[in-house]
Amino acid sequence: MMRPTPLGRLRDTAVPWxxxxxxxxxxxxxxxxxxxxxxxxxxxxxxxxxxxxAARTGELWTNLWVSTLRAxxxxxxxxxxxxxLGLANGLSRLSERLTDTSVQMxxxxxxxxxxxxxxxxxxxxxxxxxxxxxxxxxxxxxxxTLHGIRSVDPALVEMGRVYGMSRTELFTKVxxxxxxxSIFVGLRYALGIMWLTLIVxxxxxxxxxxxxxxxxxxxFMLVDVVVLAILIYxxxxxxxxxxxxxxxxxxxxxxPAYRSA
Amino acid sequence: MLxxxxxxxxxxxxxxxxxxxxxxxxxxxxxxxxxxxxxIAVTARDLxxxxxxxxxxxxxxxxxxAGGFTAVVGRSGCGKSTLxxxxxxxxxxxxxxxxxxxxxTGPRRSEPPKRIMFQEPxxxxxxxxxxxxxxxxxxxxxxxxxxxxxxAALAEVGxxxxxxQWPLTLSGGQRQRVALARALVSRPGLLAxxxxxxxxxxxxxxxxxxxxxxxxxxxxxxxxxxTHDVAEAVAMADRILVVEAGRIALxxxxxxxxxxxxxxxxxxxLEGRILDHLLGAQTDI
Numbered sequence: 099m100m101r102p103t104p105l106g107r108l109r110d111t112a113v114p115w116x117x118x119x120x121x122x123x124x125x126x127x128x129x130x131x132x133x134x135x136x137x138x139x140x141x142x143x144x145x146x147x148x149x150x151x152a153a154r155t156g157e158l159w160t161n162l163w164v165s166t167l168r169a170x171x172x173x174x175x176x177x178x179x180x181x182x183l184g185l186a187n188g189l190s191r192l193s194e195r196l197t198d199t200s201v202q203m204x205x206x207x208x209x210x211x212x213x214x215x216x217x218x219x220x221x222x223x224x225x226x227x228x229x230x231x232x233x234x235x236x237x238x239x240x241x242x243t244l245h246g247i248r249s250v251d252p253a254l255v256e257m258g259r260v261y262g263m264s265r266t267e268l269f270t271k272v273x274x275x276x277x278x279x280s281i282f283v284g285l286r287y288a289l290g291i292m293w294l295t296l297i298v299x300x301x302x303x304x305x306x307x308x309x310x311x312x313x314x315x316x317x318f319m320l321v322d323v324v325v326l327a328i329l330i331y332x333x334x335x336x337x338x339x340x341x342x343x344x345x346x347x348x349x350x351x352x353x354p355a356y357r358s359a
Numbered sequence: 360m361l362x363x364x365x366x367x368x369x370x371x372x373x374x375x376x377x378x379x380x381x382x383x384x385x386x387x388x389x390x391x392x393x394x395x396x397x398x399i400a401v402t403a404r405d406l407x408x409x410x411x412x413x414x415x416x417x418x419x420x421x422x423x424x425a426g427g428f429t430a431v432v433g434r435s436g437c438g439k440s441t442l443x444x445x446x447x448x449x450x451x452x453x454x455x456x457x458x459x460x461x462x463x464t465g466p467r468r469s470e471p472p473k474r475i476m477f478q479e480p481x482x483x484x485x486x487x488x489x490x491x492x493x494x495x496x497x498x499x500x501x502x503x504x505x506x507x508x509x510x511a512a513l514a515e516v517g518x519x520x521x522x523x524q525w526p527l528t529l530s531g532g533q534r535q536r537v538a539l540a541r542a543l544v545s546r547p548g549l550l551a552x553x554x555x556x557x558x559x560x561x562x563x564x565x566x567x568x569x570x571x572x573x574x575x576x577x578x579x580x581x582x583x584x585x586t587h588d589v590a591e592a593v594a595m596a597d598r599i600l601v602v603e604a605g606r607i608a609l610x611x612x613x614x615x616x617x618x619x620x621x622x623x624x625x626x627x628x629l630e631g632r633i634l635d636h637l638l639g640a641q642t643d644i
Contacts, residue, residue, distance in 0.1 A: 253477070253479065253481050254481055256449070256481075257481040258494070258497075260447065260449065260474075260475055261474070261495055261497055262472070262497045262498055263494070263497045264497070264498060267497055267498075271483065271486070271494070272483065275483070275486075276485075278485075350485075351525075352484050352485045352486075352526075352527065353484065
């Protein structure tokens with residue numbers, strides 16, 4: 099393969115950004131010329147201005163912090179139950195027979211349909227959001243951990259046994275690393291569901307957070323703040339995904355599919 | 360008393376002269392006392408194994424003397440792999456029994472282990488090459504000790520420079536050499552080879568055969584090779600068992616001195632005889 103020149107490398111980096119930049123420019127032009135009313139869609143520069151304003155007053159940081167904390171604590175609770183249960187059911191036939199059917203039944207209930215019930219139980223406090231996020235995160239983590247353990251190559255497990263590995267060694271050196279790619283799939287799914295659940299929960303019932311900020315802005319017809327909130331959600335989702343990717347690359351460096359180019 | 364009788368029949372030392380002609384490898388130079396008489400003797404009496412009522416091994420008697428190199432050949436489905444798995448304890452016999460005897464009745468912990476090389480390398484893709492070899496020392500010694508011995512074993516198979524690599528970056532032949540190092544690092548008394556070279560190309564396979572033979576001569580473990588390649592069996596083993604329908608149909612000694620030359624007329628004649636037998640058995644059915 100040819101070694102890329104500095105100019106070629108710059109071009110390679112620039113190409114994926116051409117389309118988004120073009121859309122932004124077109125959008126700005128359409129609003130500035132009055133082609134699109136800024137009551138429906140604020141110009142990109144207005145959104146930037148709204149973001150600057152919210153950041154200056156500190157309102158943005160408070161809401162961002164509240165939302166992030168909710169997302170992470172819900173994730174910790176849901177993942178903290180789903181992951182061990184997935185491990186247990188993957189390793190123990192008894193545990194699986196005892197719990198898997200029940201889990202699969204509950205899984206078919208769309209967790210967002212529980213919002214009215216959750217508001218009745220917890221009001222619009224923190225518990226409601228935590229419960230919904232934890233519930234949403236639980237299933238992908240559980241299902242993918244279980245699937246990962248199931249898909250470990252039995253030939254490797256047999257090798258470990260023949261070579262005298264203890265049960266602990268068999269788990270830490272063969273089963274868990276073998277299940278890791280699937281566990282990461284669950285993690286990324288769960289992160290997506292985490293943000294989705296939080297947005298819905300905060301939009302419907304909250305007194306702080308990004309969703310609340312967007313709903314307040316709607317009351318006062320501040321379209322730029324609404325769009326700002328949407329973009330921040332997108333950025334947070336992207337950030338979570340990028341961090342997982344980094345983690346994947348570090349943990350799955352042995353696998354050519356995950357090795358960085 | 361039965362075992363005694365069997366032992367009397369067995370040759371006292373299967374390799375009296377050849378062992379002396381082999382140049383010492385670094386490992387044997389380090390542990391000269393271990394190089395001889397480390398093998399495990401295997402005795403099977405009236406061995407039976409059936410899967411779902413279908414008999415695979417039917418009343419098989421066998422004695423493998425310590426330190427010998429025995430090849431088991433036969434057509435697919437004849438039960439040769441099952442025999443190997445039974446001897447290693449990977450399967451439980453339906454009837455009969457298997458006795459493994461180590462060189463001396465020392466403390467149980469110090470008995471040389473039995474190891475297997477599978478048809479596929481079965482390396483852990485998420486562990487570096489050196490750590491894969493160290494798997495062969497599970498539960499023995501400290502981490503640093505295991506690493507040091509693993510590096511020595513890698514050097515023995517000529518892969519010292521690959522210690523820090525991932526298995527997926529190696530070629531098929533290199534992976535199988537790592538698997539060989541993993542099997543040998545614990546200084547086994549019995550090494551079972553379950554068609555370990557079947558997936559390799561012809562030249563790599565010959566190289567591996569020579570490597571295994573050289574290490575066997577230096578270390579003196581009992582080697583049991585299961586293969587469908589008769590040429591490979593006659594090139595490597597000093598005794599060949601032909602298994603048919605769960606029994607030993609033919610038991611031949613290979614009295615060709617080592618190092619053996621490929622294309623040796625004696626070996627070719629023996630190979631022809633075994634193939635005739637196998638093909639004859641096929642036309643009977």
